[in-house]
Amino acid sequence: MASVAAGSSIFSERSIRRARLGSGLVMFAFVLLHFSNHALGLISVTAAEEGRRLFTALWRNPVGTLLLYGAILTHIALVMRSIYVRRSLVMPKGELAQIVLGLAIPILLIDHVVGTRVVSALYGYRDNYETVVRTLWITAPGNGLRQVVALVVVWFHACIGLHYWLRYRTWYSNIQASLLVVAILLPVLAILGFIEMGRTIAEPAYEGIANVGRYEANLNSRYMKDPQAVAQVTMIRTGLYGSFAGALFLVFAARTHRRWKERADQITVHYQGGELVRVPRGSTVLEASRLGGIPHYSVCGGKGQCSTCRVQVLSNLDALPAPDRMEQSTLKRINAAPDVRLACQLRPTHDVTVVPLLLRAAEAALPINTQETAPGREREIAVLFCDIRDFTALTEDRLPFDIVFLLNRYFALVGNAVEKAGGRVDKFIGDGAMALFGIGTSPEEACRQALTAAASIARDIQKLSEELSDELSMPLRIAIGIHTGPAVVGTLGFGRARSTTAIGDMVNVASRLEAAAKEFEVALVVSEPVAALAGADMRGIESREISVRGRALPLKVYVIPRDKAIELLEGQT
Structure with a gap:
């Protein structure tokens, strides 16, 4: 009963995973619309600016602002939590790429966010396409290149997350090819739109048809004229970088502290082949396999959404923590025997002996130019x-x-x-x-x-x-x-x-x-x-x-x- 109650709690793993997914989807909607807006630059700067007005009307009202920045803070906090709760940072390449790209995003985007949204809100600076593209294309082309890199990183991170979420839906395989086309075209069109706007604004003839008053209004804004305002923006930028770096440092410091404490409180996971892996109490069996370099299937990435990591428990079955609701649901679906558990969810508190039920060939044992068999x-x-x-x-x-x-x-x-x-x-x-x-x-x-x-x-x-x-x-x-x-x-x-x-x-x-x-x-x-x-x-x-x-x-x-x-x-x- 306790495990079921825990499984239904708002702080259960399932609820936390849903919160991370929901916040990610909100940010994906923002990125999707933002990149589409950039792509309008292929038509004209005016078309992109008209699209920006609709975009800002959606996201710069109180509700949109609260939704977007609430999603950003929630997502970052849950990512930091996921890094902390991992007992081992040994993981498949796809998961590692998603985490590394995600951690790179704040570093790449803080300057852009401060230079647009923050100065616009505080000092009335007009962060329209003419101003921003002029800055990134003419004044500071290095920052423009940085934003192109940020665009690609954000998009790849989002697409990896969506793929992991959707890949077990029966309908996903039917439209996967079409989604791949969209996933490739949208960032390409967004980058081409930015390039086309930059080339247009850089043309001497553009100055003759542009409303110079728009530039002068920005040049005469408090942000550009007041040294105190410049210092304040610099402090905000430094604070955001420092907060992110500090949060990351605290996570790894907490992991290190926990590791030192757990050295005296470890258990041994025995495998039928004779392998022994010592891990801190509270680690999952899947983490033990990864830490010990033991091949172990986990198609869903250790999220309890599939049964490919399941193991048969050969010892101390009664001493194991009861499965939570998510694990119970998966085991019931496959009519698993009472001694079968999901390795990604099982956190033994005592020494235990297990047998992975879906064996995986070590990659070194596979012939050249072949792929590992898939569990399906x-x-x-x-x-x-x-x-x-x-x-x-x-x-x-x-x-x-x-x-x-x-x-x-x-x-x-x-x-x-x-x-x-x-x-x-x-x-x-x-x-x-x-x-x-x-x-x-x-x-x-x-x-x-x-x-x-x-x-x-x-x-x-x-x-x-x-x-x-x-x-x-x-x-x-x-x-x-x-x-x-x-x-x-x-x-x-x-x-x-x-x-x-x-x-x-x-x-x-x-x-x-x-x-x-x-x-x-x-x-x-x-x-x-x-x-x-x-x-x-x-x-x-x-x-x-x-x-x-x-x-x-x-x-x-x-x-x-x-x-x-x-x-x-x-x-x-």
């Missing part, structure tokens, strides 16, 4: 299994080369049917094949594609049988099973023998339905969920309930002869 992500897909019935009897009196010829013809028609329907051939095993549908589409579309492919296979097998009737001792007959449900889709294998495949209970059920098609002497057995999602008309088609190993309740299926299966193709088209 969960998707709602449809799986099709097909097999030639009585294949042994068909080929027992055939020469090996004849069998190879027959299998290649069969594999060609299966692969063609699957790919035309929009699916992906997973593997060929003997005279059997497995195909996946729905990796990049909805479950409904996946089921329709699978039925279309099945009907095409049934039709083409009949044509192939008629074509080779003089060569075969009996007609070719196909058995197909189709089922749908959640499965983990990922790239598995080693070296060059790697492929995208699916793992899960629904894959086993689909294989069982293919075997049922042989038992029922029909071409196709389809589970009821497939028919329902596809919207297929199953009137007049026999239905049965079959028992599937590992399922408590029987599964309703449709038993479809070859002719009816071919009719399905006509109905789908």
Whole structure:
């Protein structure tokens, strides 16, 4: 009960993570609009200035100001906290890049913020595009280059954060390419807009058409004339730099102090392979693995949003802290055993022995020019299994080369049917094949594609049988099973023998339905969920309930002869 209450507290890890995400999204909206405003400079300085008026109306009112600067302070504070709570700074390159870029942003932007927003609010300095671009392009081009670097750093930091947040959404992969185009174009257009405005303002002819009074108003402002105002702005700038540097120093000082205190209060994490890692009490098992250089999957970066870092606890299970609500939710989703915990969330208070359940190959052990296998992500897909019935009897009196010829013809028609329907051939095993549908589409579309492919296979097998009737001792007959449900889709294998495949209970059920098609002497057995999602008309088609190993309740299926299966193709088209 205590852990659940903690999990629902406003100061729980989930709440803190949401606050960091929310503040980041507010800043991303600001950056997105600001860069879009810069891009208007490709049209003209006047167009950019008109856009700036709308931009400042949105962000320089009391509500916008409070929202923006509240988000900035919240985000910085939570980033500092995340650095402090980490027991080890050993982390994947993507996380490290995000943190380093994030810490560079205040250093790059404090001068710009003081020179625009602060002096505008305090002294009425007009920080319009004409003034700012003139300063950055003509008066201090070094500062202009610095702002271009800041623009790129801010954008990359934001895009990395968005990618980590969205990458497990099923719809994200469908629009990822389009978002990448936007992510590349927007900063490029913003930089080109700045360059075009700079070149325009630097032209001697521009002085003739510009309102010189705008410049004179700034030159005569208190900020430019009053040494006391200049000193005050310098003090503000120094204070902001000092505050940020001081906060960073305090975080690392606190980490150092904690480390010295924890040297006398450490535990040992034992691994099944015999490795021992000594870590301060309160460290997570994932941090222990990283600190000890032990390969350990963590696709979500240790945020508890996936189960790839899960471990089986072999000792002191009862002495471990109870999982919080977030960890409980993830473990329940995968039907984890009681002795399975998430390494990124488990903070043992005593010595413990664990076994990572998803093993990761050390990068040094991988062949050159290969990539590490990916643990995958969960998707709602449809799986099709097909097999030639009585294949042994068909080929027992055939020469090996004849069998190879027959299998290649069969594999060609299966692969063609699957790919035309929009699916992906997973593997060929003997005279059997497995195909996946729905990796990049909805479950409904996946089921329709699978039925279309099945009907095409049934039709083409009949044509192939008629074509080779003089060569075969009996007609070719196909058995197909189709089922749908959640499965983990990922790239598995080693070296060059790697492929995208699916793992899960629904894959086993689909294989069982293919075997049922042989038992029922029909071409196709389809589970009821497939028919329902596809919207297929199953009137007049026999239905049965079959028992599937590992399922408590029987599964309703449709038993479809070859002719009816071919009719399905006509109905789908």
